[in-house]
Amino acid sequence: QVQLVESGGGLVQAGGSLRLSCAASGRTFTNYIMGWFRQAPGKEREFVAAIRWNIDVTDYADSVKGRFTISRNNAKNTVYLQMRSLKPEDTANYYCAARPGVETFAPPGRTGYGYWGQGTQVTVSP
Numbered sequence: 001q002v003q004l005v006e007s008g009g010g011l012v013q014a015g016g017s018l019r020l021s022c023a024a025s026g027r028t029f030t031n032y033i034m035g036w037f038r039q040a041p042g043k044e045r046e047f048v049a050a051i052r053w054n055i056d057v058t059d060y061a062d063s064v065k066g067r068f069t070i071s072r073n074n075a076k077n078t079v080y081l082q083m084r085s086l087k088p089e090d091t092a093n094y095y096c097a098a099r100p101g102v103e104t105f106a107p108p109g110r111t112g113y114g115y116w117g118q119g120t121q122v123t124v125s126p
Contacts, residue, residue: 001022002086003026004022004098005023006015006022006117006118007023007120008020009094009120011123011124012124014086014126017085018085021078022081022125023077023078026040031101031102033050033052033096033100033113035049035095035098036097037113038090038095048061050083051071055105058070059109068083069079079092081098086124091123092121093122094120096116
């Protein structure tokens with residue numbers, strides 16, 4: 001059974017940085033796609049970034065492009081989201097997600113994720 005456990009959230013001032021981690025377990029993640037999503041109070045959950053497990057192909061939401069970086073350490077079964085130049089509008093609960101994929105250089109995709117973590121809160125103060 002796939003388990004995803006996020007960590008690294010917290011309170012930071014605008015302009016600051018945080019790095020989120022997602023520890024994945026429960027199976028071999030060959031060809032899986034790993035994503036980060038976020039949900040702010042009163043808003044729908046939105047895509048943030050995604051990466052393929054086997055190939056360094058990534059995708060980012062326009063709102064975070066150039067500020068956030070998704071990466072992974074396959075040996076540690078961990079996916080990271082490095083967040084820089086944080087803004088108050090980045091405040092949200094951040095979720096790690098996973099879905100099976102195939103070996104391809106196509107963008108990872110923003111929908112169809114079936115496995116989710118519990119989330120970690122990120123709060124950016126003005």
